[in-house]
Each structure stands twice: as C-alpha cells, then as structure tokens.
Amino acid sequence: MEIVKNIVLALHIIGVASLLGGILVQISAIKLGKARIIPAILHGAWVMLATGIVLVGLQYPLGHEVDNVKITIKLVILIAILIIALINRKRETVARWVVPTLGVLTVANIVIATVWRPYN
Template identity: 45%
Template structure:
C-alpha cells in the first residue's frame, strides 16, 4: 500500500506542477484580452482532484484513517473544486478575463500553502 500511496503522491505533485506551470505561462505572456486556460491547467486540475481523492481513500483503506485531518482535506477539496470549475468552464473560450487566471493561480498557491503549513 505504501508504493501505491507514494505513486499517487507523485501524481499529485505532477498535477500541481502542471496547473501552476500553466498559470505561470499565462502570466508570462499576459496582455489584455490574451489569457486562456491551457491544457496544462485542465489536466493538472483533474490530476490533482483524482490523485488527491485516491490518496485519502488509500490512507483510510490502509487503516491509518485516524491520522487524516478531515477539516484540512475538506477545505483543500473545496478549493480544488472551485479551481476545477473555473478551469472547465473557461477552457474552451478563446480568451478569459485576467481575473479568472489570477483566481486559478491564487487558489492553487493557497492550496499548496494549506498543504504545507496546516498540520
């Protein structure tokens, strides 16, 4: 079960990198009216969502569910759902407002901060 947990954790990190990298790419070339939700953001958000849920599930299945901070997981899941909805709604649009891109990136950073500092 440890190998599966570690593989899922690596996938979760890859999803974070993809989502944050897609955001940074948009910030680098951001001019008014040119922002888009790129494929990296879409696939990163979905990878984070699926791998995060499977990480929690495997933790419970291994009998270590007593050590899961359910409040933290709930808050992080809620933020990730908002990110995913923003990405899915805006991924087919030719351009999106810079505030949407900023919200996606900002919420991603908030999720990372919660993962690191909320014990």
C-alpha cells in the same frame, strides 16, 4: 501499500506542477489580454482531484488519521479551480481576473497542504 501511496503522491505533485506551470505560462498573455485556459491547467487539476481522492482513501488501510477539515478545504478550493477553468476553457481569451484567481487558489492549496499540521 506505502509504495503505492508514494507513487500516487508523486502523481499528485505532477498534477500540481502542471496546474501551476500552466498558470505561470499564461502570465505574459495576461498583460497582452490574450490569456486562456490551456490544457495543462485542466489536466493538472483533474490529476490533482483523482490522486487526492486516492491519497485520502489510502490513509485508512495504512492506519493514518485523516484531517477531514483540511481535506474538505483543499477539495473546495480544487473544485473552485475546476469550475472556473471549465467555464472558461473554450473562450479564446479569458477575463483578466481568471488566471490570477486560479494562481492564488492553487498557491493557497499548496500552502494548506504543506503548512497546516494537526493539533496534537
């Protein structure tokens, strides 16, 4: 079961890389006013959502406790990312705030995942 968790975790990290990479690719386009939501952004967010749900579900059979507050905050941030990306995905160019907001939310999610530790 631990091997499955590690494979899903690797896929989750690939989703983060896709999302953040897609955002970073659009930075130069923001300056030109031509930024858009590229497939890497949406695919990365969907992969993060699916693998995140599986990762939380795998914690119970492995006997690990889940920090529900942390998971809820991360889920809300990811849902916000998905909503912003889905609303803007078909636009030829997006408003100047869209891509930086997605970047800040993504980095916030990464920081929460890595820095937030349970109180014991």
